[in-house]
Amino acid sequence: MNIEAYIASGVLEAYVQGQLSAAEIAEVEQNLVRYPQLRSELKAIEDTHEALLQQMAIQPKPSTRQKLLTQIQKPSTGKIVPLKSEEVINYRWVAAAAVFIALVASWFAFDYRGKWKDSQRELTDLIAQNQQVADNYNTVNERLDRLETDIKIINNPAFRRVVLKGTEQAPSALASVYWNETSKEVYLSIQEMKELSAENQYQLWAIIDGKPVDAGVFDLTKGRLLRMKDVKPGATTFAVTIEPKGGKTAPTLQTMQVAGNVIEG
């Protein structure tokens, strides 16, 4: 059956408005059981029907209410009603009330369970988000700490800045060395150097008394200072070469990338 067409025919409205024959009513009731999607449509039509009729309500005289309540309290007035029938009626109402209460209770249970599950989901999400924020905070904090240390070094007059300019092999390369002659500490800052293959590393050299001294190997790292090996006083030049991973004891001059002289000041 085409449900859409069935609904569009207006048969459910006619059903609600009591306009169908007994046979047609039976058919609609069968379809309501067979096609559950008809139920929500029926409910919406019934709500509209009820809202319309409530708008057109005509209030009865108060005496009608009183008469009725008296009449149901004494079901035997005027008629012979078997005693049992009252009990039956009572049970019907009790049953109807019980069903109603059960429905309401299960609705609440369902509703609260849904809300509880939603809250739990939200809580899990919030914990995850919180963790993410904490991680981000830690990362940022570490970076900040490092930057503060870097700035202290750069601003410390005990550190001498040596600008290492690109050689013929790497004209655009640029780096700086911060060297504290007293403490021997050396930091390297890379402004521009090319990416190396996995088997190679950069190696920093200090020239002391005309001889190259190893000052440590490093990988391409930008945006922060790299701590290198200590260099004793007397260095006149710093230079960087490309060497096999781990470095060598003597520089390969052909691969020199940057170099710069220490300017006495």
Added chain:
Amino acid sequence: MSRDQNAFAYLYDSYAGALLGVIVRIVQKEEMAEEVLQDVFLKIWDRIGSYDREKGKLFTWMVNIARNQAIDKTRSKEFSKDKQTGNIGKFVNRIDADDHIELGVEAIGLSDLLHKLPEEQQFVIEKHYLRGYTQSEISEEFNLPLGTVKTRMRLAMQLLRNLLVK
């Protein structure tokens, strides 16, 4: 009062007005309508056990009892004896009676609402809900195929759904 009677009083207070409206619009006589209303509530009291929520809302079930009881009344001897106009006057009588049916204050808001519907949809709603016509009566009286009455009723109810039920 027992719990049942409380439940009954609750039903009465919630729905008696709406049911009396339905009855009045069919029998056209206030005094008689109040009598029918009493019979209707006694029937509801008696048959509440046969109400099946799988088949629709309690309200729909009660309105159907009220409508059938009211239609039965219009076919009774008492009714025809009481009636001043003849059989041919059935529809005319209803239309003439429009003026003295009290629809209540809310009905003014309702007529505003109905004016929001396209004319042909407003027509079927008014005939059925305000004048108590059945769909078959609308079809016969105004020479409209029953299927057309049904689909217009559906379209009207869909528009009213959005306007009324929130």
